[in-house]
Amino acid sequence: MDADSPHPFRRLPSFSSHPASDARHLRACLGSFATGVTVVTALSGDGRPVGLTVNSFNSLSLEPALVLWSLGARSRSLDTFLAARRFAVNVLSAGQLGLARRFSRSGIDRFAGVASHTGIDGVPLIEGALAWFECETRTHHRHGDHVLFIGEVLRCARVPGQGLVFQQGEFRSTCAAHDPPE
Ligand SMILES: Cc1cc2nc3c(=O)[nH]c(=O)nc-3n(C[C@H](O)[C@H](O)[C@H](O)COP(=O)(O)O)c2cc1C
Numbered sequence: 001m002d003a004d005s006p007h008p009f010r011r012l013p014s015f016s017s018h019p020a021s022d023a024r025h026l027r028a029c030l031g032s033f034a035t036g037v038t039v040v041t042a043l044s045g046d047g048r049p050v051g052l053t054v055n056s057f058n059s060l061s062l063e064p065a066l067v068l069w070s071l072g073a074r075s076r077s078l079d080t081f082l083a084a085r086r087f088a089v090n091v092l093s094a095g096q097l098g099l100a101r102r103f104s105r106s107g108i109d110r111f112a113g114v115a116s117h118t119g120i121d122g123v124p125l126i127e128g129a130l131a132w133f134e135c136e137t138r139t140h141h142r143h144g145d146h147v148l149f150i151g152e153v154l155r156c157a158r159v160p161g162q163g164l165v166f167q168q169g170e171f172r173s174t175c176a177a178h179d180p181p182e
Contacts, residue, residue: 034167037092039103040069041116041124042077042084049111049124050080053104055166056146057089065153067133070146076106078147082140087151088123091131094162094173099126120154131158 018025041051052075060066067089071081081087092100103110115127119134126132135151142148165172 028168031168034165034172037100037164037166037171038069039090039092039099039126039129040071040081040087041090041126042081042087043122043124044080045083047122048080049116050077051090051103051110051124051126052077053100054089057091060150065156066138066150067135067153068148068150070143070148073142073145073147081137081149082147084123085137086119086121086123086154087135087137087149088119088125089133089135090126090129091133091158092126092164093128093130094164096126096128096164097171100164100166100171130161130163132156 020026035055036057038054038057039051040054040057041049044050052071054069054071057067057069060068069089071078075081099114102108102114111124116124117127119125119132123134125134132155133151133153134155135153137149137151139150140147163174165174
């Protein structure tokens with residue numbers, strides 16, 4: 001504790017705090033928050049599967065069962081997700097790093113060679129995922145440069161295994177955390 005501090009807190013080590021208008025710094029700070037990695041899928045009006053890698057997925061409510069994720073307002077998939085009544089969230093396992101990369105790449109058929117099952121209304125469920133959430137879109141609202149989707153989970157499933165993790169722009173896999181030694 002600092003001798004001259006009236007508070008029982010240690011002073012933070014020197015660090016540089018910037019306003020959020022510093023976009024690079026904001027991204028780096030947000031990147032400290034480790035997330036899982038998902039591929040969100042849907043079916044377009046003409047029956048084409050669409051999907052992209054998403055780490056903005058999160059749980060919102062248990063009763064009712066609601067989940068959320070956000071999609072860049074400039075995404076080529078935006079019109080499909082706005083029109084689709086259903087979407088699926090495929091939680092990637094540690095062995096699906098290749099899929100995480102593939103579903104964030106442009107100019108390719110992202111589904112080519114990807115084994116999938118057919119979910120409700122034909123929405124693709126990716127084989128080998130750690131968990132699947134089949135959802136009905138409840139609301140979508142634009143906030144800043146993203147559109148926030150909220151969906152009600154109709155069905156979900158899981159298998160045991162390690163998950164894929166994204167932090168500071170790098171992929172990792174889950175492993176047990178430890179307290180530092182005394
Ligand atoms: C780990 C990771 C997480 C991502 N999370 C999101 C996300 O939450 N929302 C989003 O719109 N794009 C996200 N992206 C980018 C998309 O996967 C994709 O590259 C982008 O949407 C461009 O493709 P599109 O125009 O077909 O949508 C993420 C990419 C990576 C690699």
